[in-house]
Amino acid sequence: MFGRRFTLFTVMGFEIRADPSWLVIAALIVWSLSAGLFPLFFPELPTATYWLMGLAGAFGLFFSILFHELSHSVVGRRFGMEIEGITLWIFGGIAEMTRDADRPRTEFLMASAGPASSFLLAGVFYLLAVGGTLVALPVSVVGVLGYLAWLNLILAIFNLLPAFPLDGGRILRSALWPRFGVVTATRISAFAGSVFGWLLIGLGVLAAVAGNIVGGVWWVLIGAFIRFAAKASLRHFISTRLLSDAQVEQMMTPNPPPIAPDTPIARFVSEYVYAKDGSLYPVGQNGKVQGIVDIDSVHKVPRSQWATRTVGELTQAVTKDAIIDPSMDAVRALEVLQRSGRRSLLVSRNGAIAGTVSLDDLDRYIRRKAALGDTDSKDEDGSFGVRGRSGGQGEEESQPLG
Numbered sequence: 001m002f003g004r005r006f007t008l009f010t011v012m013g014f015e016i017r018a019d020p021s022w023l024v025i026a027a028l029i030v031w032s033l034s035a036g037l038f039p040l041f042f043p044e045l046p047t048a049t050y051w052l053m054g055l056a057g058a059f060g061l062f063f064s065i066l067f068h069e070l071s072h073s074v075v076g077r078r079f080g081m082e083i084e085g086i087t088l089w090i091f092g093g094i095a096e097m098t099r100d101a102d103r104p105r106t107e108f109l110m111a112s113a114g115p116a117s118s119f120l121l122a123g124v125f126y127l128l129a130v131g132g133t134l135v136a137l138p139v140s141v142v143g144v145l146g147y148l149a150w151l152n153l154i155l156a157i158f159n160l161l162p163a164f165p166l167d168g169g170r171i172l173r174s175a176l177w178p179r180f181g182v183v184t185a186t187r188i189s190a191f192a193g194s195v196f197g198w199l200l201i202g203l204g205v206l207a208a209v210a211g212n213i214v215g216g217v218w219w220v221l222i223g224a225f226i227r228f229a230a231k232a233s234l235r236h237f238i239s240t241r242l243l244s245d246a247q248v249e250q251m252m253t254p255n256p257p258p259i260a261p262d263t264p265i266a267r268f269v270s271e272y273v274y275a276k277d278g279s280l281y282p283v284g285q286n287g288k289v290q291g292i293v294d295i296d297s298v299h300k301v302p303r304s305q306w307a308t309r310t311v312g313e314l315t316q317a318v319t320k321d322a323i324i325d326p327s328m329d330a331v332r333a334l335e336v337l338q339r340s341g342r343r344s345l346l347v348s349r350n351g352a353i354a355g356t357v358s359l360d361d362l363d364r365y366i367r368r369k370a371a372l373g374d375t376d377s378k379d380e381d382g383s384f385g386v387r388g389r390s391g392g393q394g395e396e397e398s399q400p401l402g
């Protein structure tokens with residue numbers, strides 16, 4: 001789902017990152033608060049005061065979202081869930097889990113923690129605003145506090161929509177889980193997510209037609225996002241299920257013969273890139289591996305030089321993060337692939353190369369397993385897989401928890 005993110009800071013052991021889209025949103029928020037909302041509700045203040053209020057409001061929004069996501073993360077960690085970090089982006093924040101909760105109770109508590117924390121903040125900001133009025137604090141300060149109370153209330157209620165993967169959708173799933181099993185519970189919740197997505201799109205169109213174009217477009221975007229997230233989360237859930245209980249060994253491409261470093265790039269392209277699966281190949285001679293070559297590195301050489309230049313020039317050293325053990329769980333391997341942004345990993349047994357495993361390999365395994373009668377796992381449009389349809393580096397598959 002994300003492109004290049006940058007790390008802001010670490011709090012309570014969780015890495016807080018921001019998507020570049022967040023910067024645009026932060027600027028838009030400051031502007032819309034300073035030039036729109038605050039002048040409307042608190043007229044006749046100096047312009048500089050509005051900008052200070054706008055900055056304070058945006059900072060409070062940032063804090064509120066972070067507090068919400070941290071609550072999910074802290075409860076998740078308490079139950080042994082692995083939280084990769086928190087990413088702020090255009091629609092708020094996401095606590096990124098590498099896998100789903102394994103019990104309805106965990107899911108319920110973890111999902112509820114977010115809206116509960118937002119309700120709590122709404123109450124705290126409300127009391128501060130009331131107290132501020134009583135002790136006659138400036139209207140600018142009370143105004144920002146009142147805004148943050150409203151904001152947290154809206155945040156809590158919006159996240160409680162029973163639209164998977166929003167918090168409310170997860171709560172719905174945890175409620176259906178004991179009765180229908182996790183697969184059906186996830187399907188129903190994801191379907192509800194899809195329906196709510198359409199509902200928001202419809203409301204947005206109505207609002208735009210009625211004249212509220214900016215608000216309308218915003219609702220349409222959020223509706224489209226929920227629909228996309230519902231599908232992506234369901235696909236991720238099914239893929240992970242089909243991969244569970246399997247090891248890397250079962251799906252890797254075994255013993256790829258090393259490519260000689262003096263092989264011309266043109267021959268590497270025709271004999272490996274086009275003809276074989278995977279995207280990573282060992283390079284070496286006489287069975288000894290000197291490094292690896294990734295098909296992405298071919299782009300760096302102009303096509304006209306493919307006949308004369310060699311694979312040796314593209315060879316990279318084998319780094320530890322590119323090697324896994326054949327006994328590793330397939331789900332774990334998928335996580336490693338997604339986290340590293342790589343499309344292939346080297347599989348090594350006792351220091352010797354045993355094979356390579358790529359997203360394609362995992363994907364093929366998932367599709368075949370689904371084709372062999374795990375019909376329960378069929379996606380609405382009959383597609384499965386770990387790679388998604390939107391390309392990217394597979395990162396869109398990490399579990400969003402809004």
Ligand SMILES: [Zn+2]
Nearest residue numbers: 114159167402
């Ligand atoms: Zn949440």
